[in-house]
Amino acid sequence: MTSRPVPLVAGNWKMYKTAAEAGDFCRRLRKAWPGNAGVEVAVFPPYTALAAAVTELAGSGIQVGAQNLHPAASGAFTGEISAGMLLTLGCTGVIIGHSERRHVLGESDDFCAEKVVSASQAGLVPVFCVGETLAERQGGKTEAVVSRQLSGVLKQLQEPGRLVVAYEPVWAIGTGITATPALAQEVHRFIRKTLAGVWGSKGEAVRILYGGSVKPENARELLSKPEVNGALVGGASLEVEPFVSIVKAAI
Ligand code: PGA
Numbered sequence: 001m002t003s004r005p006v007p008l009v010a011g012n013w014k015m016y017k018t019a020a021e022a023g024d025f026c027r028r029l030r031k032a033w034p035g036n037a038g039v040e041v042a043v044f045p046p047y048t049a050l051a052a053a054v055t056e057l058a059g060s061g062i063q064v065g066a067q068n069l070h071p072a073a074s075g076a077f078t079g080e081i082s083a084g085m086l087l088t089l090g091c092t093g094v095i096i097g098h099s100e101r102r103h104v105l106g107e108s109d110d111f112c113a114e115k116v117v118s119a120s121q122a123g124l125v126p127v128f129c130v131g132e133t134l135a136e137r138q139g140g141k142t143e144a145v146v147s148r149q150l151s152g153v154l155k156q157l158q159e160p161g162r163l164v165v166a167y168e169p170v171w172a173i174g175t176g177i178t179a180t181p182a183l184a185q186e187v188h189r190f191i192r193k194t195l196a197g198v199w200g201s202k203g204e205a206v207r208i209l210y211g212g213s214v215k216p217e218n219a220r221e222l223l224s225k226p227e228v229n230g231a232l233v234g235g236a237s238l239e240v241e242p243f244v245s246i247v248k249a250a251i
Helices: 017-033 047-057 082-091 099-106 109-122 133-136 142-156 181-199 216-223 242-247
Strands: 009-014 039-046 061-065 094-097 124-129 164-166 207-211 229-232
Touching: 009 094, 009 207, 009 242, 017 039, 017 242, 039 094, 047 061, 047 082, 061 082, 061 124, 082 109, 094 109, 109 124, 109 142, 124 142, 124 216, 133 142, 142 181, 164 181, 181 216, 216 229, 216 242, 229 242
Parallel strands: 009 039, 009 229, 039 061, 061 094, 094 124, 124 164, 164 207, 207 229
Antiparallel strands: none
16 A cells, blocks of 8 residues: 555544533643644544633644534434534534444444445535444354445545544443454555445545554554554543553654
């Protein structure tokens, strides 16, 4: 493949932190992390804390994104938020298709693909999550599941633009069980081949993050794998110190 992309370490806060707590975290984060050209950093607070995070991180180089969006530009979609709304708030990215949305809230592959297209057209960086459940892995279906999840996006997006893919095996999310670096590398390589098969060298340049119980103790080894271009971090992104230690491990 071409030269390795700058890694991205992203914190998925899920439904944690009020606006005040987010503001406090971000003030401490920018002190603890003065920045380094060797890694990009982003946080994904809940909607209600986005404005506080954007304000506190302005000019720091640390990006702020949302955890979801609706694919339409506007309309009668009670409770939903569009790409344009996120952009005007100062967001630069958005997580799409997280397993908690797919499995708990029932989002389909097609709906997720529509969201990726909408985010991408609006100029947001879509962080598109894929990954198999434990039963799917045990049934030898990992590659089939991941390619099914990717297929809508590959069909609908002419080119990847700034798309980021996050491989998050469902059995590793919030469980403390991490995929071994070798296993992560294997699936990442499969994803890379799939993207490159459709988008050629542009597919090769897409960043593929690993997510699922990433911690300061396992980050360096996971991130040392050639196909692992960063991490999507849940639990360990909620405190400044472990998050910064994972960020440092990516350089
Ligand atoms: P975890 O979550 O790091 O707490 O396993 C990862 C995620 O859900 O993105």
